[in-house]
Amino acid sequence: MTPPDSPSATTDAPGTPAAQAAPATGGCPVAHGAGGAEPAPLLLGGDRFQSDPIGLYRDLRRDHGPVAPVVLPGKLPAWLVIGYRELHQVTSDPVLYSRDSDLWNQWDRVPENWPLLPMIGKQESILYTVGERHRRRAAVMEGGLEAVEAHELRATTERLADSLIDDFCGSGEAEVIADYAMMLPALVLFQLFGLPESEGRGLAHAINDMINGGERALAGQQHIRECVGRMVADLHVHPRDHVTSRMLRLSGHLPGEDRSVITDEFSAAEIIQDVLVMVVAGHQPTADWIGNTLRLMLTDTRFAASLFGGRHSIAEAMNEVLWEDTPSQNIAGRWATRDTHIGGRRIREGDLLILSFAGANYDPLVRTDQSALTGGNNAFFSFGHGEHRCPFPAREIAEIVARTAIEVILDRLPDIDLAVAAEELTRRPSPWLRGLTRLPVSFTPVPAG
Template identity: 30%
Template sequence: MTASPPSGPALRLGDTTARTLLAETTSAADANAVYERLRTRWGSIAPVDLEPGVPAWLVLGHSAAVGMLRDDRTFIKDPSIWNGHGAGLLGPTSTLHLVLAKTPKPTLADADGPKHARLRPPVDDALEQIDEARAGAISRRLCGMLIDRFEDRGRADLVAEYAAVVPFLVLSELDGLEPTQAQRLQEITRAIFEAGADARALTDELREIVTGHIAYSRERGTRDIAGVLSVHDNFEHDLERAQTLTAITAAATEALMAWIAQTLVLVLSDPRFSHRISGGRLHIDDALDEVLWRSTTNPNLMPRFAVRDTVIDGKLIQRGDPVVVAVHAANHDPLVQSDDPWDTVGNRAYLSFGAGAHRCPAPRLGRVVSRIAVAELLQRLQVTLDGDPDKVEWATSPWMRFPARLPVTFPSPREQAPPRPLFPTTAPPAY
């Protein structure tokens, strides 16, 4: 990243009103075309709107993205320094109240410096103790349970009935949550994001459930995620433990849902790719990697905020400006991409797991869950997309890329031909 103190005329965030809405980069049929249009017009960093009238910088270049993710002294996660506070930019129904909160939240995602260094080790410790074989067995069991619910119907929405459910169920069991607790937490989490600013009662209920579970796990001495967090000395109080458990579960659920759903879209809609998999030339892991290269699950990371004025590629990033790293655009930067589609096979140099202090803490576990979810479905059902593959409707989240729905049809069990192996029986190691 080429950054320097301001030394001359440079474009400021408020100098233009011709800003692309960030959600266009995730909801467009061809997301790459939107990023490339921005790159052609603005270079490695472009002005966008997080919501109409809420401006931010979008980092498109690979070098600038890596530099920003690693420079946690210049670009921090704490939204309390946002220079839009007090300007009335967020309406009562805005979905950005949690993202741009004026009062710092006691969460790992918003922590910087010494606080982040204190809160990150408990997360690493809790996730590293998970037995991957057990996580795999849990995933297979829960995937089978979900498929049982719709296989006789001959049709399903693989987002609402599968991809959005598997990760939450798996993480909830790894957290040690009872099914009724897990279901209520999922309902509350969704409602909080939909409610925007009017979510205090829901937030209070969420905190009560999770802090109660932390105390219960400590009393029982469990070795699940909640149990490890409940006794870790790095935390100052149970609120930090509860916020951390909530953040782990929510972040993993959203990311894995998008990874599973996008991989299913790829395999079901791209004949060249699906044929290479069924023919044994590629493994399901290659499909997962292809998604992270071609159309990553988290194309735009949550904002960071500049602590001082600096210039990047002729743009003046002022103190308090929100800056969003576009992982999708960075992965497609012409300086790091080639024209050979096979260059990405076995290549995991993408930025989809982030970089720097806030990088993903459990890429191996995420791959285990996603691989099993995709493989179990495709091995058990002969699934066909119900509709034009080129007209898949993408969700309007500015942060995640996933189909809003994925309707499929398949023969009932009595109509299906005898099953045959779809993937090689020996899986490569998970990285």
């Protein structure tokens, strides 16, 4: 798993002056290797991330190898790690490839209103904390999540799913993304973390705005932060028992249990930021997991049995989505702490490496027969890897919510069918998370309740 001794390409790293001076066509200069001129770096966020991701990552691997130069909005250069082996190497070495975004060698070129600041910017959250402090913060987070009882979570999800389905089950038609998948995870998480259920729809839209990285990204982030801040402040006046209050007790901000995990080392602002991270990271990927799985089951005959009350193929469909259509496509990121080489590339200190979970999942080195890899193979990168991976309790919560959501809608609407041609379905404009914009369905009307 060590970097190659003889790089196959000599492209200047994104942090070099040559890269910074590159024209609008790319943030890295063209390399001239044995195969001739290398194609210009890809703009991260182009149409093919939505329309043809498999072909896109195949072409990137052919043209650039397992570590490809890309350009972020504002002509800011970065590396996209699409090789399975290389991604494993980066996520396994937090000393060389740090999560500390302060290391980025491009900060002097980032405008204050840059739309990707919510995804990459300097933050107080656990996402960008490293070393022992990260491990202690993770203990607070996992301590709060571990108290969630699986059977209670399933019951809560079923109740909220039934409530959402009651709103449209009598009409014989629905738009599953907006009316169901995009609402249910948020409502469940608000219950778990103590956020007001009444603000669910607005918060769900704010989360989506933030993740899409468009002109409303910063406003969406601010809306979520303000809502979480109000909730945390209210806990000091009206204590309640949920994930957020347990995190505050573990960090010394509320009286109660003391597991000797953390003292009052972490500020209330840090707890607020971590709750924001968990709500955002828990809602949108789970919503897309639900939507992408229902799309697969409604368009692929291999999973038709589940549409008639069967249970055996729901888990397989969910697993296949994590390989073929994973919600978490590309994650920012890691920053090199010193000059190094990986995947035949020269990486400069401070360069940004974006983790392409989707690219790694498609890597022919692990997909030699291009199979779907269902049937329990969980070697996908969809939940990350290493010490910054998705915590196990959070993965378990997401799986329970997603599976329960799919089971309930198939039980309630057993003849559900796609209301448009599969080719008409479109994806949300985001290179980060992959999900549908719409999933219109039809079914025999049934009474509410």
